[in-house]
Amino acid sequence: xxxxxxxxxxxxxxxxxxxxxxxxxxxxxxxxxxxxxxxxxxxxxxxxxxxxxxxxxxxxxxxxxxxxxxxxxxxxxxxxxxxxxxxxxxxxxxxxxxxxxxxxxxxxxxxxxxxxxxxxxxxxxxxxxxxxxxxxxxxxxxxxxxxxxxxxxxxxxxxxxxxxxxxxxxxxxxxxxxxxxxxxxxxxxxxxxxxxxxxxxxxxxxxxxxxxxxxxxxxxxxxxxxxxxxxxxxxxxxxxxxxxxxxxxxxxxxxxxxxxxxxxxxxxxxxxxxxxxxxxxxxxxxxxxxxxxxxxxxxxxxxxxxxxxxxxxxxxxxxxxxxxxxxxxxxxxxxxxxxxxxxxxxxxxxxxxxxxxxxxxxxxxxxxxxxxxxxxxxxxxxxxxxxxxxxxxxxxxxxxxxxxxxxxxxxxxxxxxxxxxxxxxxxxxxxxxxxxxxxxxxxxxxxxxxxxxxxxxxxxxxxxxxxxxxxxxxxxxxxxxxxxxxxxxxxxxxxxxxxxxxxxxxxxxxx
Amino acid sequence: xxxxxxxxxxxxxxxxxxxxxxxxxxxxxxxxxxxxxxxxxxxxxxxxxxxxxxxxxxxxxxxxxxxxxxxxxxxxxxxxxxxxxxxxxxxxxxxxxxxxxxxxxxxxxxxxxxxxxxxxxxxxxxxxxxxxxxxxxxxxxxxxxxxxxxxxxxxxxxxxxxxxxxxxxxxxxxxxxxxxxxxxxxxxxxxxxxxxxxxxxxxxxxxxxxxxxxxxxxxxxxxxxxxxxxxxxxxxxxxxxxxxxxxxxxxxxxxxxxxxxxxxxxxxxxxxxxxxxxxxxx
Numbered sequence: 001x002x003x004x005x006x007x008x009x010x011x012x013x014x015x016x017x018x019x020x021x022x023x024x025x026x027x028x029x030x031x032x033x034x035x036x037x038x039x040x041x042x043x044x045x046x047x048x049x050x051x052x053x054x055x056x057x058x059x060x061x062x063x064x065x066x067x068x069x070x071x072x073x074x075x076x077x078x079x080x081x082x083x084x085x086x087x088x089x090x091x092x093x094x095x096x097x098x099x100x101x102x103x104x105x106x107x108x109x110x111x112x113x114x115x116x117x118x119x120x121x122x123x124x125x126x127x128x129x130x131x132x133x134x135x136x137x138x139x140x141x142x143x144x145x146x147x148x149x150x151x152x153x154x155x156x157x158x159x160x161x162x163x164x165x166x167x168x169x170x171x172x173x174x175x176x177x178x179x180x181x182x183x184x185x186x187x188x189x190x191x192x193x194x195x196x197x198x199x200x201x202x203x204x205x206x207x208x209x210x211x212x213x214x215x216x217x218x219x220x221x222x223x224x225x226x227x228x229x230x231x232x233x234x235x236x237x238x239x240x241x242x243x244x245x246x247x248x249x250x251x252x253x254x255x256x257x258x259x260x261x262x263x264x265x266x267x268x269x270x271x272x273x274x275x276x277x278x279x280x281x282x283x284x285x286x287x288x289x290x291x292x293x294x295x296x297x298x299x300x301x302x303x304x305x306x307x308x309x310x311x312x313x314x315x316x317x318x319x320x321x322x323x324x325x326x327x328x329x330x331x332x333x334x335x336x337x338x339x340x341x342x343x344x345x346x347x348x349x350x351x352x353x354x355x356x357x358x359x360x361x362x363x364x365x366x367x368x369x370x371x372x373x374x375x376x377x378x379x380x381x382x383x384x385x386x387x388x389x390x391x392x393x394x395x396x397x398x399x400x401x402x403x404x405x406x407x408x409x410x411x412x413x414x415x416x417x418x419x420x421x422x423x424x425x426x427x428x429x430x431x432x433x434x435x436x437x438x439x440x441x442x443x444x445x446x447x448x449x450x451x452x453x454x455x456x457x458x459x460x461x462x463x464x465x466x467x468x469x470x471x472x473x474x475x476x477x478x479x480x481x482x483x484x485x486x487x488x489x490x491x492x493x494x495x496x497x498x499x500x501x502x503x504x505x506x507x508x509x510x511x
Numbered sequence: 512x513x514x515x516x517x518x519x520x521x522x523x524x525x526x527x528x529x530x531x532x533x534x535x536x537x538x539x540x541x542x543x544x545x546x547x548x549x550x551x552x553x554x555x556x557x558x559x560x561x562x563x564x565x566x567x568x569x570x571x572x573x574x575x576x577x578x579x580x581x582x583x584x585x586x587x588x589x590x591x592x593x594x595x596x597x598x599x600x601x602x603x604x605x606x607x608x609x610x611x612x613x614x615x616x617x618x619x620x621x622x623x624x625x626x627x628x629x630x631x632x633x634x635x636x637x638x639x640x641x642x643x644x645x646x647x648x649x650x651x652x653x654x655x656x657x658x659x660x661x662x663x664x665x666x667x668x669x670x671x672x673x674x675x676x677x678x679x680x681x682x683x684x685x686x687x688x689x690x691x692x693x694x695x696x697x698x699x700x701x702x703x704x705x706x707x708x709x710x711x712x713x714x715x716x717x718x719x720x721x722x723x724x725x726x727x728x729x730x731x732x733x734x735x736x737x738x739x740x741x742x743x744x745x746x747x748x749x750x751x752x753x754x755x756x757x758x759x760x761x762x763x764x765x766x767x768x769x770x771x772x773x774x775x776x777x778x779x780x781x782x783x784x785x786x787x788x789x790x791x792x793x
Contacts, residue, residue, distance in 0.1 A: 235753055253754050255579075305562045309580060365735045367754050374580055374741045378560040389740050391653065 038509040039225045040492065042502065043237040043249040046394075047203055047230045051190035053172035054124055054131040059414050059500070060230075063250065066503025067209055067226060069192040071171035072098055072117070073163055075417045077497050079274070079325070081163045085112065085173060085193070085216075088166065093158040093454060094139075098166075100149040105214045106175035107197035114145040119176040121153075133170040135425065135432055138162070138451065158452045160459060161418035168416065195221035195505030204230055215505065222508035234367070238487070241266060247489040247509065250500060253368070254312040257485060267490045270483045274325045274498045275415030276318050276422065277480040279361070279376070279408045280401065284437035287359055288407060292351035294474035297408075299347065300383035301376055302339035303479045310372045315482040320467035321413070321422045323481040325498050328456055329419045329463045336471035344383035356386035362409035364394040369410055376408075376477075401435040408477065411435055415499055419463050420451050427470065438475035532783025538776025542769075546596050549589030557586035558741050566759040576761040578751060580741075587743035588765045594655065594744040595773055598728040599721045602662035607717050609663065610670025611706075617671065618678025619701050629675065632668035640665045644727055648736040655744075658737045662724050673716055677709035711788035718781035722774045729770055745770050 048061040053069055074084035081088075086098040104112035121143040124131040139156040146152045155162065165171060178191035188201055195217070196209035207228040211221050229246065231237045234253040240246040252260065252268065260268040281288040281297070288294050303317035316324065319337060324330045348355055361376055363369035370391065377387040392400060400406055413433075416422055424447050425431040429439035443466060450462035470476070484500045494507035550557065555573070561581035569576040575584040617628040635643065647661035681687060682705060690704045731737040732746030740747065745766040752763035 235756070255755055255758060259757055302562070309562050309565050367751065370735075370740055370751075371579055375560070375562070377741065378558075378580070391735055391739070 034219070034222055034493070034506075034508045035511055036222050036508070037224050039227060040223050040248060040504065040507065040509065041246045042226060042228045043231045043240055043246040044228050045230070045232060045237075045251055047207065047228075050187035051192075051198065051201070052187040053169040053174065053192075054129065054133055055187060056169050057132050062414065062499055062501035063228060064207065064209070064502075065169065065172070066497070066501045067194055067196045067505070068190065068198060069172040069174075069194045071167050072173070073167040073171060075164060075167035077271075077495060079417045079498070081167060084167065084171070086117075088163060091152070094155040096153045096155070096162065097146070098151050098153065099147075100151075101216055102149060104193065104216055106173075106178070106193045107191045107212055107214075108175050108178050109214070110175045110177045110191075112173060112193055114147060114149055114151045116176050117151050117173060118143050118145050120173050121151075123179070124170065132432075136165050136168070136170040138165070158454055160451055160454060161416075161420040164416065164418040164421065168421075195503075196223075196226055199225070217505060220505040222506070223504060226504060241487055241489070244489070247492050248486070248494065248502070249488070250486050250502075252485040252487045254310075254314045254485065257312060257314055260487060265490050266487055267492070268485070268487045269496045270314065270485050271496050271498055272315075272323065272325045273415055273482050273484045273500065274323055274417060274422070275413045275482065276321050276323055276478055277315075277412045277482050278318070278321075279477040279479070280406070280411040280435045281408050281475055281477060282404055282406055282436060283475050284404055285407075287353060287357045290351050290353065291473060292347050293353060293357060296344040296347035296351070296357075296384065297380065297477060298337045298344075298471075298474050299340045300344040300380050300385065301477060301479060302379055303337075304339070305379070306372065306375060306479050309375055310368060311480060311482065314485060315480045318478040318481045320470055320478055321426070321476075322419050322463055322467060323415065323422075325415075325481075326419055329460045331464050331467065334464070334467055336468070339379075341379070341383040348384045355384040356381070357384060358386045358388070359407040360388050360390045362390045362392060362397075362400060362406040364397050364410060365391045366394070372410075404435070404437060409435070411476075412482075417499070419459075420447075423447055423463070423466060424451060427466070427475070436475040438473065440469060440473055443469045443473070529783075531779045532786070535776050535779025535781075535783055538772050539780050542592050542773045542776060543596065545589050546592035549592065550586060553583070553586045553589060555583030555586045557582060557590040557743055559583070566755060566762075568759070569761055575765050576759070578748070578762050579755060579759070582741075582743075584748075584762065584765050587748060588745070588769050591743045591745040591748060591766060592769065592773070594732075594738055594742070595725045595728060595770075598655070598659055598662065599724045599777075602659045602724045602728075603666060603717050603721050605659070605663035606666035606720070607670050607713060610667040610672075611674045611713055613667070614671040614674025614676075615678055615701050615706065615709075618675040619682060619697070619705065625675075628671070632671045635664065635668045636672075640723075641727060641730060644731060645734070645736070648731055653736045653739060655738050655742075658728055658731050661731070662727050665727070666720050666724070669716065669720065670713060673712060674709060677712060678705055681705050681708050715781060715784045715788050718777060718784050722777035722781065725770070725773055725777070 044060065044063045046060040048064055049058045050056060051064060051068060071084045072086045073088055074082040076082055085104060086100045089097045091097050100114060106112055123129050124133045138159045140153060141156050142154045144152050173193055175191040179186050182189055190198060195212055195215045197212045199208040199210050201207045209226045211224050215221060234251060237249045238252060238256055241249045257268065260266055281294055283289055307313060307315055307317050319334055322329050348357060361373045363373045373389045377389055380387045401409055401411055413422060425433045427438060428444045428447055446462050446466045450459050453459050484496065484498060486496060488494060491510040492507060494504060497503065559582060564577055565579055565581040567573050567577040573583050578584055613628050617625045644661040644665050647664055648657050651657035687700060687704055690700050728737055729746030732744040733750045738744040738747055748766035749763060755762050
């Protein structure tokens, strides 16, 4: 809606300000008349694993999440919470009331009412469903229908990130009738309530969505259809955008960014992400079971060099999990480590280990990650380590991480709109994405308090303490806050989101 | 070459063939020389990164420029030559050894052994060579040793078939019968009498496959299945270069030229050897 609203205000303000047409850029002139129709071809890195939000776990699902699905609340590109399918009212810190918009429908014409919402939450909460969303809902204990279009949710404790959770996967509503009818096939034939509905999905070839005429937002969607094409190779994606076969691509290679900034017919879009790039250190086995050895690695790596050589200055160096995109919680002054190979060597001596300390760097077979691994290897080897690189295929990464079959491993996080989503599950003992084996009572305690506190200043303070504790314990080598770098045909008007997702209800193609 | 042979080929053909053989020898010599002395003579270490000189264009300091991690491309191309020659010689040598042994035994032994051995070779032959090499390295895991093994397995049936066909001809000849009549043991006949008389075509085939082996190694390294970073190989250098074709095209030029020169050289040389050894063409 941001774009549409901006566009409308521009349209209204231009005549009022007495701007003559030739002073308006072509973009603004065109922006006054969003156009219906057209097919958008989108080049994405990979197919989604599932279309069912209850089981989405891979990054590649953000591409379809915002087009196929809609959520109870909406998270704006600036991470603000807006009403979505429903309006939320906090009756008390632990009781939330949701009032649905009238006449909502799923893609199969099933009414989206309070009963459907309750059914969705019952499905997620039922342990037999084994939904990955159950953990997202935190202390949610019950969802009750309190009116035809009203549900009331009760939490066992206050839960600060709750509105953000309702704007993400756990807040996406799917059709109960379709889910019951399709059973195990629902993951590939999902029926949601977003601006576009599924036409067909040919795996590794194309995923086709079409305009859902019953969508509730006025004048949306504008496009007739969207075709997602999985293209793993970054160069091939970019070439297809240049040739016109695609009109929108994700993950523009950072080295191409400078050249694209002035390109004709292509519009490059960059925006700081809400995630972080880091390597997980396996704290359950040598050599990184020893905190001094972990600390040594923190000093051995030059994060500025990584940002320059691997990412071509498209992001900023990172030292913790709270990126600048979280204005209120980010600590710009937080810089616990400098690049200091001598200090790294001193720490290894203190640890009493024999040098060079051997370890392996596990990355997947992508040019950027291999570049990164070689840079870390070169720098670690200067600081008393002897690193070797282990390349695995992208699909094995999650197995390697979960099995703790690594010394250090590529494990970036695409981010959530509340800092809790960037910390709690990774850094609490036994958290579902705690791949390092890190367990600190202090960190867990801080994160628990940050989740229940409703005072944003207090929460910001707690996340600062979490970052300091993480720096002291060094379970991950944070190195970069990246940018979402996407590019489109300059004919496409669309809104970019800081999680890299596409919600193309408001997107339209100039004729 | 005898006078009669020279007469048969004609002067022009001979000169042209010699010229090509010579060119092949020069190109191969350049690659071998580069591989042997290059890394020792060149000013830069192929693994030394310089993060302040990444993607540097060719200049006085880095004659062929640097790659994305600031490593000297000349040193890496020279080190890559070692990898290519190592893979070429070891994999072809291994295939030659295995294939010739299998072919000799199949051709000289009884029909049962022949059928068993050659059907096994047919199974390997049934796969496109690059696909088989891919499958083997994928199963064994990515490393230089496994690439050598994979290429050797792929080329073994080529030598086995060739050796068997030669043996089938030679074993009926009078000198083999004579050796048998003189009471030589099978081993002596096979390796002492037959092998020297079938070796020529096998060596020619080996020199031609050398070029294919180099290409196959670059394929596999290009796909990340060969030499592991940071060690350079021409194939992995090409893969690294893809993402930088627009801003640092020299990263792709030099490994590409090196592959071209090496493969052309070995093909020309193999062609020359073919002329020398093939009774139908010489």
